[in-house]
Amino acid sequence: MAEPARAAGSPARRLGTLAAFGLGACVLAWIGWKTRSLILPCMAGAFLAYLCRPAVGFMEQRRVPRAVAIALLVALALGAAAGAGHAIGSAAPSGETIAKLKVRAARVAHERYAQVMGLDDAPFTGNGFYRLVRKETDPLLARIDQFLALEPDEAAARLVPGSVARPLGTIAHVLPGWIVAFLIFVFVLMDTGEIKRGLLSFVSNRFFEPVLSILSDLEYTLRRYARAVFIQCVLLGGTVTVTQMIAGIPFRWAAVIGFFAGMANVMPYAGITTALACGLAYALLGDEIRSPFPFIDADNFPVAVLIAVLVTDAIKNIVYDPKVLGGAMRLHPVVIVIGVASGAEMFGILGALLAVPAIAFAVAFVTSVFRQLRAYGEI
Amino acid sequence: MTSDFAEVPAQETIAQFLSRTNLFGELDARELKWLSRIVHVRHFADGEFVYEEGRPGAALFLLRHGSVEITRRVAGGATLSIAVLEPPASFEELAALGSDLVRWTSAQAKGKAELLALGRSDLESLARHRPEIANKVIVRLAEVTSRRLRIVLESQGLLSEAVRG
16 A cells, blocks of 8 residues: 655754744734734623523523524523613612712721720820831821712712713723624624634644644633633622621622622632622621621621621632632632733733633643644644 | 536535435434534545544544545554445544544545544534434444444454354
């Protein structure tokens, strides 16, 4: 039998291949840089589509056509968003209420500070703790005052209710990006393998099976990560709700805090931070305490909330992270922190949200490429 | 429209071709249409390898046009021809069933050839979106594989020896 005609692996040919790869990478990088404003919406749309794929698959298995399933999903999401928007809009404090809350928060902060530092008894010297930490805490209190200070329009709103302008201009500015994200979302959800087939059609026969395996690895990683994050967000949201209720926050507010903490948990560490910030805000500003423990009162309410958040964090670290997220994302915490910070620096809040899945995807890509090319004897 | 492959109807769609294969002949038209959207069409030049012995397998192949020779390396570096396949043959079904398979033969196009490939990941995706089709396909793959195994064993006289022994 004749020996097959195979590409000769001469140094010149390898050099040519490397040069072609390098040139291709440069062109891709240039295109990526030029279209960088669209990268994030595309990523967001694709990631959201992956999160929604099981729902579409569930409906398809019940003989619902794919297009109808997607339309139902989009209608449901729009309905939920409209409902949530209406609820938030009706519950959101007016300009006047915000101004009042700010004034109240500043007053409570000063009262608590004076109480802890012993400034009620000795207005200038305070207690020993105050003398020890005053150099750090006084500027901190000043910064809180600065943060809570009324803007001129808010001061006016205090006099003329409901006159604070909303930043509609900002929404209009980001709208095209969200249209792109929506289109990508629908496009990825509609896909039944066409994207993969299209990519593979550019691959030579020699690399067909390795690339097929690499794409399979990437899809598996993304699916597993999306599922794990979704489950963890739900679990954390529920846990925050329960622990905050035990600490004394009424159910409706605990549920709201749990909801936002669960949502924020898409970004590492943001869920617990949200629970802490919102819980402490309620503990300092809220009047109602409904704890099953009689010893929790207005004086130790913030400490109870703090303990509740610490317990939630411990449950998350000991149970949820290893059991749920576990194998889905083996990234070092330092990599996560640097990645989130870099994402936030480059693309803002959405960049921070998508940093971890992007890093996990990149790591999976590099690992899979090396593993498959080695298995196929290409390197 | 003209075809490079005289033995095959030029206008035959992928779904029609799939209906002629041993593997997917029992699927209905709707299921075949769905399947035709996920298989990969690959074209091979004369002498080009479809796959090579010793490399992992990730897809099964269906020969649509042309012919493919299955070979195996033997002692001394020679190559033994095992079979020459004609359309609508299917081969390497095990690779699509998810076993971590290292191929023990090579497949090489004899003349120009067109093949359809169905990857393991395609089958997994099918199982998520159309489990009823995936179930039929997997059952059929298992049948074909077991039949092939029986043929191999019978050809080596192992079954009859086992029955006697």
